Amino acid sequence: MDTQTAPGRFGRYGGRYVPETLVPALQELELAYAEARKDPAFDEQVAQVLREYVGRETPLTPARRLTALWGGAEVWLKREDLAHTGAHKINNTIGQVLLARRMGKKRIIAETGAGQHGVATATACALFGIPCEVYMGALDVERQALNVFRMKALGATVHAVESGSRTLKDAMNEAMRVWVAQVEDTYYVIGSAAGPHPYPTIVRDFQSIIGKEVRTQSIVSFGRLPDAIIACIGGGSNAIGILHPFIGDTGVRLVGVEAGGHGLDSGQHGASLTLGTEGVLHGSRSLVLQDEHGQIIEAHSISAGLDYPGVGPELAHLAKQGRLEVRTATDDEALAAFYQVSRTEGILPALESSHAFARAADLARELGKGKHLVINCSGRGDKDVATIAARGMPAAIRLEGA
Amino acid sequence: MSGEIADAFSRAKARGEGVLVAYAMAGDPDLARSVDVFAACVEGGADILEIGVAFSDPIADGPVIQAASERALKAGSTLRRVLDEVVPAVRERCPHTPLVVMTYVNVVMALGEERYAKLARERGISGTILPDLPPEESLSIRAAFDREGLELIPLCAPTTSPKRAEGIARDARGFVYCVSVAGVTGMRSQLPANLSERLGLVRNVSPVPVVAGFGISSAEQARVVGAHADGVVVGSAIVRAAQADGPDAARQVCADIKQGLRR
Numbered sequence: 303m304d305t306q307t308a309p310g311r312f313g314r315y316g317g318r319y320v321p322e323t324l325v326p327a328l329q330e331l332e333l334a335y336a337e338a339r340k341d342p343a344f345d346e347q348v349a350q351v352l353r354e355y356v357g358r359e360t361p362l363t364p365a366r367r368l369t370a371l372w373g374g375a376e377v378w379l380k381r382e383d384l385a386h387t388g389a390h391k392i393n394n395t396i397g398q399v400l401l402a403r404r405m406g407k408k409r410i411i412a413e414t415g416a417g418q419h420g421v422a423t424a425t426a427c428a429l430f431g432i433p434c435e436v437y438m439g440a441l442d443v444e445r446q447a448l449n450v451f452r453m454k455a456l457g458a459t460v461h462a463v464e465s466g467s468r469t470l471k472d473a474m475n476e477a478m479r480v481w482v483a484q485v486e487d488t489y490y491v492i493g494s495a496a497g498p499h500p501y502p503t504i505v506r507d508f509q510s511i512i513g514k515e516v517r518t519q520s521i522v523s524f525g526r527l528p529d530a531i532i533a534c535i536g537g538g539s540n541a542i543g544i545l546h547p548f549i550g551d552t553g554v555r556l557v558g559v560e561a562g563g564h565g566l567d568s569g570q571h572g573a574s575l576t577l578g579t580e581g582v583l584h585g586s587r588s589l590v591l592q593d594e595h596g597q598i599i600e601a602h603s604i605s606a607g608l609d610y611p612g613v614g615p616e617l618a619h620l621a622k623q624g625r626l627e628v629r630t631a632t633d634d635e636a637l638a639a640f641y642q643v644s645r646t647e648g649i650l651p652a653l654e655s656s657h658a659f660a661r662a663a664d665l666a667r668e669l670g671k672g673k674h675l676v677i678n679c680s681g682r683g684d685k686d687v688a689t690i691a692a693r694g695m696p697a698a699i700r701l702e703g704a
Numbered sequence: 705m706s707g708e709i710a711d712a713f714s715r716a717k718a719r720g721e722g723v724l725v726a727y728a729m730a731g732d733p734d735l736a737r738s739v740d741v742f743a744a745c746v747e748g749g750a751d752i753l754e755i756g757v758a759f760s761d762p763i764a765d766g767p768v769i770q771a772a773s774e775r776a777l778k779a780g781s782t783l784r785r786v787l788d789e790v791v792p793a794v795r796e797r798c799p800h801t802p803l804v805v806m807t808y809v810n811v812v813m814a815l816g817e818e819r820y821a822k823l824a825r826e827r828g829i830s831g832t833i834l835p836d837l838p839p840e841e842s843l844s845i846r847a848a849f850d851r852e853g854l855e856l857i858p859l860c861a862p863t864t865s866p867k868r869a870e871g872i873a874r875d876a877r878g879f880v881y882c883v884s885v886a887g888v889t890g891m892r893s894q895l896p897a898n899l900s901e902r903l904g905l906v907r908n909v910s911p912v913p914v915v916a917g918f919g920i921s922s923a924e925q926a927r928v929v930g931a932h933a934d935g936v937v938v939g940s941a942i943v944r945a946a947q948a949d950g951p952d953a954a955r956q957v958c959a960d961i962k963q964g965l966r967r
Contacts, residue, residue: 309840319809319836321764323861323886326868465770471761478763483887485863582810582836583761595782596814597760 310499389681415470417449419493494537495614498585509543561603723935731781748958766890926964
């Protein structure tokens with residue numbers, strides 16, 4: 303007997319595995335969201351802010367030099383790095399903070415790993431004048447000092463979480479605990495397409511603007527839908543956002559790239575779709591990195607945004623169905639891709655996005671000439687320059703640059 | 705077999721006492737010494753033992769139990785080892801005390817719900833509390849537990865609507881665990897004023913006893929809450945005492961609370 307009785311299921315995955323205290327809040331959110339979706343004024347409000355403030359739509363940029371360099375499919379970049387705050391995360395936080403306001407919530411909490419979601423939440427809260435508290439693993443607070451400063455400058459309070467591995471998963475645990483205690487007047491903005499129902503659906507819907515724009519833009523730019531779309535996957539919000547509008551288009555290959563970290567054999571990676579097993583983490587049933595006893599294993603990635611031992615339930619379902627092709631890129635491959643894209647196109651991609659670029663080269667060659675490949679450039683690499691610089695520039699790059 | 709929990713409530717009632725459900729973390733500070741803590745709780749007057757099995761990401765727990773989880777995991781605690789090494793030893797030392805496991809759903813899923821239910825019953829576990837498994841998600845696990853006669857003890861929260869609380873209580877096995885405050889586990893100086901009302905509501909419809917937990921750490925709190933419930937759960941206060949001063953301190957906490965539960 304299976305447990306597919308609950309709302310928010312994607313095949314075997316999803317659901318709502320949370321303390322009873324939170325269940326009524328999630329039901330309230332589910333209802334409020336369903337009502338908001340029926341209200342054209344809400345849609346228009348979100349669209350207006352995205353247009354006037356976030357800078358949507360973001361361009362679909364032809365990557366002519368990468369196309370020539372890789373020698374395969376024509377490469378196009380969906381430029382989420384050009385959205386306000388420098389990543390796709392803002393699409394979702396604008397939507398959720400507007401929803402919170404509509405629900406009459408007095409306060410916003412959020413968790414963040416790399417800090418992009420924290421910055422995007424702090425930004426939306428500043429824009430609408432709502433107090434904002436961000437929970438962030440103490441290790442990430444050290445690693446992402448720039449984003450911590452940005453959040454504070456935007457008026458948010460940043461709490462360093464000292465428990466567990468002191469990274470994203472612990473920040474999410476802590477945010478959930480805080481939410482349990484203050485659930486009456488507090489809205490929890492989850493940034494990944496993970497968490498208990500209805501979050502994976504809400505995040506997916508707000509991020510789907512990426513894929514919807516790609517549909518229109520690809521028709522305008524090259525007269526048809528792309529042959530393949532590739533995106534990096536940590537929790538999976540940018541991936542589900544760009545891929546979801548294409549699920550029914552069987553001619554479009556959907557490819558996700560997970561963090562291979564130090565290599566899949568090393569045990570230090572973030573490849574939950576590739577090597578995870580079915581489990582329950584942060585309120586939903588999905589594929590997670592865990593040991594045989596059900597204890598969650600710390601993920602590793604050079605990119606803090608992919609350093610998460612779980613993945614959104616809808617992506618887990620799509621991967622199991624075979625609709626989503628899953629690949630991995632190691633830290634070193636992502637770094638090499640970062641330099642390659644920077645020097646070839648004049649775009650510093652986020653380390654997260656660099657994972658997608660690392661596998662896009664192979665995919666472009668596989669597809670061959672005359673095909674069209676869209677890469678989700680989910681964020682910009684400015685936030686990562688300290689991490690990247692600390693590794694030292696690879697010898698080959700130094701020679702080439704000299 | 706499955707009447708063990710009911711018997712414990714009847715015995716306490718006959719003595720004119722509320723039931724003390726004592727929580728401690730299996731494997732904290734290590735597997736063997738945690739057995740001493742459980743035994744000490746029973747010596748102090750605990751009527752039911754709640755055996756905590758550590759999980760890496762305990763979203764329903766406050767800092768005291770969270771830290772105990774981390775210590776237990778470092779000491780090599782797993783659900784399998786708790787069932788094989790801790791539970792039989794506790795059973796031997798406290799043969800008349802019902803044992804209830806409290807852990808998170810992922811830990812049970814990893815072992816397999818059927819396999820867990822069978823092993824738990826074989827080792828003498830009467831019931832199980834899974835704080836991240838609301839009723840909507842519990843059908844399959846409850847069916848597996850029912851087949852083995854293992855009771856899935858549900859939780860009810862201050863945010864739960866009266867209608868929903870009725871549903872939870874009607875389907876309850878063992879007892880209903882009423883969470884006294886909106887929040888995670890942990891000691892609190894004040895409990896909500898409307899707690900008695902909520903407890904009354906659940907008690908009215910529940911076919912099984914109702915206990916209150918979260919935040920209870922003193923005899924006085926136990927007395928106040930115990931007046932409106934069939935018993936109380938005490939966790940963080942025991943875990944903290946045991947960590948600071950060993951089993952004797954846990955025994956003392958239980959004895960104090962038990963004073964507050966005399967009627």
